[in-house]
Amino acid sequence: MPSVRALCLALSLPGNVVQQPVSQMAGKKNAAPPKKILFSKPFFLPFVSLCRFSTRISRLNLKTYDYIIAGAGAAGLSLAYYMAQTALKSCSVLLLDMDAKRSNDRTWCFWASGATAHDDIVCHKWHNLYFNGDRWQRGGQLGELSYQMIRGADFYDKMRRELECRPSFEFRQERVLSIEDCGEGAKVETTDAQYWAPVVFNSCLRPKLPPQPGTHFLLQHFTGWWIETEEDRFDPDSGTLMDFRTPQYGSARFFYLLPLSKRRALVEYTIFSPEKLQPHHYEEALQNYLKEQCGLNGYRVCERESGAIPMTDKVMPSKYSKHTINIGTYGGAVKPTTGYAFQNIQQQAKQLVAQLEAGEVLDSRLPQQPRFRFYDRLLLNILQYYGEEAKGIFCRLFRYSSVPQILRFLEEQTRLWQEIRIFATLPIITFLRAVVRVYISRPRSMRTMQPEKQKDVLPAMQAKRKTKKVV
Ligand SMILES: Cc1cc2nc3c(=O)[nH]c(=O)nc-3n(C[C@H](O)[C@H](O)[C@H](O)COP(=O)(O)OP(=O)(O)OC[C@H]3O[C@@H](n4cnc5c(N)ncnc54)[C@H](O)[C@@H]3O)c2cc1C
DSSP: OOOHHHHHHHHTOOTTTSOOOHHHHHGGGTSOOOOOHHHHOGGGHHHHHHHHHHHHHHHTTSEEOSEEEEOOSHHHHHHHHHHTTSGGGGSOEEEEESSOOOSOOOEEEEEEESOOTTGGGEEEEESEEEEEOSSOEEEEEOTTEEEEEEEHHHHHHHHHHHHHTSTTEEEEEOOEEEEEEETTEEEEEESSOEEEESEEEESSSOOOOOOOTTOOEEEEEEEEEEEEESSOOOOTTEEEEEEOOSOOTTSEEEEEEEESSSSEEEEEEEEEESSOOOHHHHHHHHHHIIIIITOOOSEEEEEEEEEEEEEEOSOOOSEEETTEEEOGGGGTOSOTTTOOOHHHHHHHHHHHHHHHHHTOOOOOOOOOOHHHHHHHHHHHHHHHHOGGGHHHHHHHHHHHSOHHHHHHHHTTOOOHHHHHHHHHTSOHHHHHHHHIIIIIOOOHHHHHOOHHHHHHHHHHHHHHHOOSOOO
């Protein structure tokens, strides 16, 4: 049975009969002006009425909400969480995810100064961070910053506790098949049902990207082990952000080691390259690293984590369709050259909630200084085509700049003069060559190729360049 709200919506009763959802008010600036066709062109009246009638009838089969959030991962849950802190908490919100989101499917690390919205679930903070080159180590205190970790399971748990006690927020475990505009909103089709809302937020369906010649696409892929030792082996206040003491095989490869206690740590093997490796390659590399660089033989692997994060300068569209806003990874929240996204996702969610509250046009794009896009593009070009040079760049970066300064640069909080000082320590010729490749002598194929084709061809181009055997 359709709800009274659905009936009213379908019959488009005036605002004083059906309370207008906040989302519709928010989208007012976007909404098309009311069509006068029924009154100004009586000739079309029967035909138009028939069409509208059939659309409304079909909408009667849909369950309607003020907002639908398709994909209840980091971005979807964060958005719902911040909505629930404001007047929007009384709006009906449907969260859809194909997964129950109860397992610890990932760990988020980020840096921050002072308290954050999720301080209560931070499982560890490091105040010292180190970087290892072949025969040297740099790093030290982070000052006002701390490097923090949140376990996915704790985040999902907190979000469920915060949202499930609010009757207007509803979770459904269903796979989203499609999202398409339907009338003055969007229809979401899942394996089980169809839903409709004036505004849908999408973090689960990959948006179609228009051709963007000359852009780059890589993956940051990794496998991590949570290990436990029988003796005290770690300093829980000091983490290793990057340890490059490993063969590079033509692409940037490094480890990070984050101890949570004297006997427990997360160690990850990370690679920046167009394609993932076979699972056993990561495992072998982890084994070798723990044995040869950390001198560890007796340890127990308690949990494993692996994943891949897109590293691309392709611009993610803010909208999936007229009434659907992309968020999270698909909303461009991932920093292309580092893969960090958690803090951007929080900022994006707060930005959208502020726009909803103020009745502004919804835009999930985060503000960015164009020069940081330029830096990202150059580094991506080097990582993609001259991956073997990445180690030298990171080594010089950490050798001559302080870790807090580097972290501020990576989160795009530095000033131009500070960036000039950082770039002065880097191999300038490598970057100048990248400028030429990106802006002057782009291969013809890169200039004209469709993004989908680029993705297929790039690994092949990379493979051709490699002379050394890949692990
Ligand atoms: C293993 C891993 C570790 C990471 N570590 C860090 C880190 O340390 N720091 C950092 O800043 N960033 C990290 N990231 C990057 C980024 O923060 C995360 O990927 C983040 O989860 C992205 O949020 P999201 O909401 O866009 O995607 P997700 O969190 O992946 O959420 C998308 C949701 O959509 C659901 N879904 C997908 N398809 C469908 C469908 N058809 N129907 C229904 N539901 C669907 C999925 O189940 C998922 O719950 C990491 C990423 C990964 C993969």
